[in-house]
Amino acid sequence: GESVGLHLPTLSVQEGDNSIINCAYSNSASDYFIWYKQESGKGPQFIIDIRSNMDKRQGQRVTVLLNKTVKHLSLQIAATQPGDSAVYFCAEKRITPLVFGKGTRLSVIA
Amino acid sequence: GAGVSQTPSNKVTEKGKYVELRCDPISGHTALYWYRQSLGQGPEFLIYFQGTGAADDSGLPNDRFFAVRPEGSVSTLKIQRTERGDSAVYLCASGVAGNTGELFFGEGSRLTVL
Numbered sequence: 001g002e003s004v005g006l007h008l009p010t011l012s013v014q015e016g017d018n019s020i021i022n023c024a025y026s027n028s029a030s031d032y033f034i035w036y037k038q039e040s041g042k043g044p045q046f047i048i049d050i051r052s053n054m055d056k057r058q059g060q061r062v063t064v065l066l067n068k069t070v071k072h073l074s075l076q077i078a079a080t081q082p083g084d085s086a087v088y089f090c091a092e093k094r095i096t097p098l099v100f101g102k103g104t105r106l107s108v109i110a
Numbered sequence: 111g112a113g114v115s116q117t118p119s120n121k122v123t124e125k126g127k128y129v130e131l132r133c134d135p136i137s138g139h140t141a142l143y144w145y146r147q148s149l150g151q152g153p154e155f156l157i158y159f160q161g162t163g164a165a166d167d168s169g170l171p172n173d174r175f176f177a178v179r180p181e182g183s184v185s186t187l188k189i190q191r192t193e194r195g196d197s198a199v200y201l202c203a204s205g206v207a208g209n210t211g212e213l214f215f216g217e218g219s220r221l222t223v224l
Contacts (some may be wrong), residue, residue, distance in 0.1 A: 034212070044203075098213065100145075102150070102152050
């Protein structure tokens with residue numbers, strides 16, 4: 001079946017270290033992927049996206065990598081800060097709507 | 111407003127009651143989505159509007175759920191005969207037509223059915 005899932009439900013990272021959050025997808029027809037950040041009590045916030053014809057995209061302190069061969073997506077956060085503590089979701093899009101995974105909770109240890 | 115506004119932020123109701131949740135999208139956004147999020151889960155798609163029409167309502171769980179967007183701006187999600195299993199955070203998001211993925215979410219309406 002089709003699914004968007006995450007390898008780890010929780011991730012603890014020391015402040016200043018880099019974080020890597022992983023996501024697996026199963027539908028090779030997906031052509032667009034998005035990472036969202038959700039802080040407690042708030043709605044998801046767009047972080048970065050990537051199209052299926054790319055394998056890497058960089059933003060401010062964040063990088064998304066797409067490996068279509070193994071249907072794997074990752075979000076890398078450089079120099080993780082306390083404000084990065086949140087739940088991170090990958091989402092998959094073919095037409096509409098976005099399909100979200102369960103999420104990974106990132107905890108930053110000061 | 112600057113962002114997506116949802117009201118009420120919290121709603122407690124009794125089983126069997128009728129509930130309406132309102133979403134005011136970002137001005138000019140023609141696409142509007144409703145999602146439902148249970149504790150510890152990712153948002154689950156309910157319905158998508160493009161303008162006034164429901165372009166995709168495949169996520170509505172049953173006929174107790176209904177949503178409207180009569181003037182292509184504000185949308186109302188309506189839940190009849192609420193059940194305890196309807197308890198969740200209902201998220202609304204809006205986006206620009208043709209934009210492939212960047213949705214702007216509101217803070218959600220937390221519904222608790224006792």
